[in-house]
Amino acid sequence: MDRVILHVDMDAFFASVEVKDNPSLKGKPVIVGGTSERGVVSTCSYEARAYGVHSAMPLFMAREKCPHGIFLPVRHYRYKEVSNKIFDILAEVTPIIEPLSIDEAYLDISHLKKNPLDVALYIKKKVYRELGLTLSIGISYNKFLAKIASDWNKPNGIKVIDKKMMPYILFPMNISKVYGLGKRTVQKLNNIGIFTVKDLYDIDKEYFEEYLGKHSLDIYYRIRGIDNRTVEVKRERKSYGRESTLKHNTNDINELLKYIREFAEEISIILNRNNIKIRTITVKSKSENFENHTKSKTINKYTNEFDEIYNIASEIVKSIDFEEKVRLIGLSVSSIEEKERNMQIRFKI
Template identity: 65%
Template sequence: MERIILHVDMDAFFASVEQLDNKALRGKPVIVGGVSERGVVSTCSYEARKYGVHSAMPVFIARKLCPHGIFVRTRFYRYKEISNKVFNILRDVTSIIEPLSIDEAYLDITNSKFKSGLEAAKYIKYRVLKEVGLTISVGISYNKFLAKLASDWNKPNGIMIIDKEMMPDLLMPFPISKIYGLGKKSVEKLNNMGIFIVKDLYEMPKEFYIEYLGKYGLEIYDRIRGIDNREVVPVRDRKSFGKETTLKADTNDKEELLSYLKEFSKEISNYLINKNIYGKTITVKYKTESFVNHTRSKTLNYYTNDFNEIYSTCEEIIENENIKENIRLIGVTISSFKENTIEQLTLF
């Protein structure tokens, strides 16, 4: 039986929630995120997107592009509350749900009560609008890659079906950056070879994918031919945990940077201890004043959740770093988790 996969994605979620709660914001260019000049856009309404504003953009750039934009602070507690309502509706459709974020998920409805993906999509959209008051876009296909592609097709409030008969012709004019699994560096490498759209890549022999795209090359080869065998996985283990902040003022003072990393290391240690898990790969991330991201990682020979060990690793990374430019953002993440499953035995 051919699988029926849905990708559901709330439309401009944070901004839509703000417009839902405040009628005065409806139809206006709403930009959610940090409101200071040093803040970053979390998301924005479609009215703001017309001006070129997008997520992860520095607020000072967003203000230049959209001078009449309404800037609103994030309210994560409210977004989580709305998200829970939406996911409760999705659970009435199927138990096979793979959350990707607070506002999007994959659903496998192959063996559900619904006769088709279109029927399920209409049911979801109707209930989300009626019970939550927001719109949602749904992509329908026989695999995850194409379902995700379909949900972006005619946002907002869209439905799109991609079936096997459309493959591979549908994909041919797409820029290769749209292909899941091709990162920014791979896209740049391929662009430098004169490969810009899927049709260019499609014509390459299988050996090309292996040589230039490494171990994921064959997955890309299949994907642009409409093949994606990834399952919808209901439970996704957290792969990392971290903390970061945008600094009040740019600096290259290592002592000041370490003071932030020290606080983050304490928070990370407390999180790991509470969850009874350990990590071994510690990554320090920083962004320069020219908005260039840098990451430096060290993998320990053992697992830890100890504050001192996490912080000392951060300290080592920073001390060895040749910081030539002022830094505007600093953060640390721990990954490569292992759960402690050893139970304390009683004497009797």
């Protein structure tokens, strides 16, 4: 029996959450990443994308492309809160979930005796009804094709790719869309006139392996509709953290502690909502010369209390001799004691 894999991907997640929380932003070019010139775009609304703004773009460049954009700071604690609710809905459908990020996951629904389209529509409708957010879902018989399908008609899209469509449906696609081909490899292939999946498909197997090297056969088979990777359930997370590039380089302890306090509060909220406790607190900094430094402390008991996390983190900060000014400061917690939450499949159509 063929597997049935869903790839669920939220639409412009951070920006969509900001619009949901502040409806006056609807229809406007919202750019999440910060209000300074030194960070990068985390996510932007589709209205901002129309100006050429995209994730990972430096904020100063985003301002040049979209001078009337609404620039907002990243609120990790809020996105995590919404993400938890989304994953709770996904867990109603199947326990076989592989999170890829805070807003993206694979689901294996091969065991469900239900029409995959009905399952996908149930997820889309419930997320929109309860959270007011849209998502796109790809449906196929393997992970590679499911991910291709979810991106097919974003936003708020749904797409099925079955065996009858293969491999021809992929032929017009740019090779940059093929999972496993990095930027350098794409450029290398472009240099010899290979731009589409059809171009790639026409290369014989021996040359394919010789020219692309490691993992080349995985890609050779993927563009032929063969991908045997399973959906891997990942429950264990080793750390939680926040960091921020500062508006101005500084080694002022009081200013650094303001960031640490904000991070400790956000992390504590996430830990409490997920019934998680930790024992190790780590402060990270990056100097103006781009040198990374970390310092940790492990305590004798597990905690998720803001006061304890902040007090320990502030002790760490005060113990560091910041000879150079700092351009980035961060806080993370680890050594996790996590109590499993009971998951029940409550999915009904």
